[in-house]
Amino acid sequence: MKGQPSAETLQKIYRKLSAVFGPQHWWPGETPFEVIVGAILTQNTAWTNAAAAIENLKRERLLAPSALKKIPVGRLARLIRSSGYFNQKARRLKSFVSYLNDSYQGDLQKMRRVSLARLRNQLLGIFGIGPETADSILLYAFGKPVFVVDAYTRRIFARHSFIGWEATYQEIQQLFMDRLPGNNSLFNEYHALVVALGKGFCQKTKPKCRECPLRKVGRLCLETPAAANPF
DNA sequence: TGCCAGGCCGGGT
DNA sequence: ACCCGGCATGGC
Numbered sequence: 001m002k003g004q005p006s007a008e009t010l011q012k013i014y015r016k017l018s019a020v021f022g023p024q025h026w027w028p029g030e031t032p033f034e035v036i037v038g039a040i041l042t043q044n045t046a047w048t049n050a051a052a053a054i055e056n057l058k059r060e061r062l063l064a065p066s067a068l069k070k071i072p073v074g075r076l077a078r079l080i081r082s083s084g085y086f087n088q089k090a091r092r093l094k095s096f097v098s099y100l101n102d103s104y105q106g107d108l109q110k111m112r113r114v115s116l117a118r119l120r121n122q123l124l125g126i127f128g129i130g131p132e133t134a135d136s137i138l139l140y141a142f143g144k145p146v147f148v149v150d151a152y153t154r155r156i157f158a159r160h161s162f163i164g165w166e167a168t169y170q171e172i173q174q175l176f177m178d179r180l181p182g183n184n185s186l187f188n189e190y191h192a193l194v195v196a197l198g199k200g201f202c203q204k205t206k207p208k209c210r211e212c213p214l215r216k217v218g219r220l221c222l223e224t225p226a227a228a229n230p231f
Numbered sequence: 232t233g234c235c236a237g238g239c240c241g242g243g244t
Numbered sequence: 245a246c247c248c249g250g251c252a253t254g255g256c
Binding site for chain 3: 236242
Binding site for chain 1: 235236237238239240
C-alpha cells in the first residue's frame with residue numbers, strides 16, 4: 001500500500017491528466033436543467049445512451065421543468081428508453097421536478113441560492129438522487145465547490161493503492177476535499193479528467209481484473225514525462 | 232454471446 | 245450500519 005496521497009501527489013496527478021487530455025469543458029449540457037437531467041439519466045449507464053435520451057426530450061421540447069412536470073410518466077419513460085432503467089429514471093425525473101416546483105416554484109435560480117450543505121441534504125432527500133448525482137448537480141448545474149466521486153475515481157485511485165477498494169464515497173470525497181483548494185473550477189476539471197482517463201483506459205470493473213498485473217488500464221505512470229505515453 | 236456502463240432504492244440481516 | 249437483488253438499454 002502506498003497509503004493516502006499527499007496534496008502534492010493529487011496536484012501532480014491533476015497536472016498530468018490535464019497535460020494529456022486538455023480542457024474537458026464539462027458538463028456536456030447547455031443549461032443547468034439539462035445537466036440535472038443528464039446526471040440522473042447517466043446513472044450506471046453509458047453516457048451515449050443517456051445522451052440519446054436527452055436528444056429525444058429536446059426534440060419534443062420537453063427539456064424544461066414545466067414541460068416535464070406535465071407529461072405522463074409513461075410517455076416520459078418511452079422517450080428515455082435508451083438510457084436504461086427507464087421506468088425508474090422516469091420516476092426520478094418526475095420526483096426532482098416535483099420537488100423543484102413545491103419548494104422553489106420551479107425556479108432553479110432560486111434553488112441555487114441555497115447554501116451548499118443545505119442544498120446537498122435537500123437533493124439527497126429526493127427520490128433517485130444519491131451522493132454522486134447530488135454532487136454532480138451541485139458542481140455542474142449550480143457551480144458549488146464539491147468533489148464528485150464516481151466508479152472511475154474509486155477504480156483508478158484504488159489501483160494505485162491510494163485508497164482501499166472498500167473505501168466509502170465520503171472517505172474518497174474527503175480525501176480530495178481535505179487536500180485540494182476548495183475551488184469549483186478545479187473540482188470541475190479534476191472529475192472530468194478522471195472520467196476522460198476512465199473512459200479511455202479503465203474498462204473492466206470486475207474484481208478479477210483489479211489484480212491483473214498485465215492490465216495497465218486506469219493506471220497513471222507518474223514518473224514519465226507528459227510527452228510520452230503515460231499509460 | 233456475455234459483460235459492462237459516470238447509481239440508487241428497498242427489504243433483509 | 246452493511247448487504248444484496250432489482251432495475252434495462254445499447255455497444256463491443
